[in-house]
Amino acid sequence: MAEQLTIQDLIDVFNRSIGDQDPVEPEGDPSDVTFAALGFDSLTTLNAVRRLERKHRIELGENVVSEAKTPRQLLDRVNTALTGV
Numbered sequence: 054m055a056e057q058l059t060i061q062d063l064i065d066v067f068n069r070s071i072g073d074q075d076p077v078e079p080e081g082d083p084s085d086v087t088f089a090a091l092g093f094d095s096l097t098t099l100n101a102v103r104r105l106e107r108k109h110r111i112e113l114g115e116n117v118v119s120e121a122k123t124p125r126q127l128l129d130r131v132n133t134a135l136t137g138v
Contacts, residue, residue: 057136058132060084084128088123
């Protein structure tokens with residue numbers, strides 16, 4: 054079975070994708086908080102998605118950035134791609 058990513062794994066990827074800004078360290082469970090509310094803009098989201106695709110050799114689709122607005126939504130897409138379901 055393929056490794057499943059966690060919300061924290063996803064936040065770590067986003068923090069590596071923001072360049073020289075301070076990392077985001079959400080309090081509580083950020084699963085259903087929008088990326089924008091967490092402080093991640095659409096460019097950071099795109100960079101994080103591309104990073105995930107390269108690292109895990111998966112394709113998340115053209116619309117993933119516009120459709121996945123929260124870490125939980127993106128994580129569901131990533132983990133589905135990882136398991137090949």
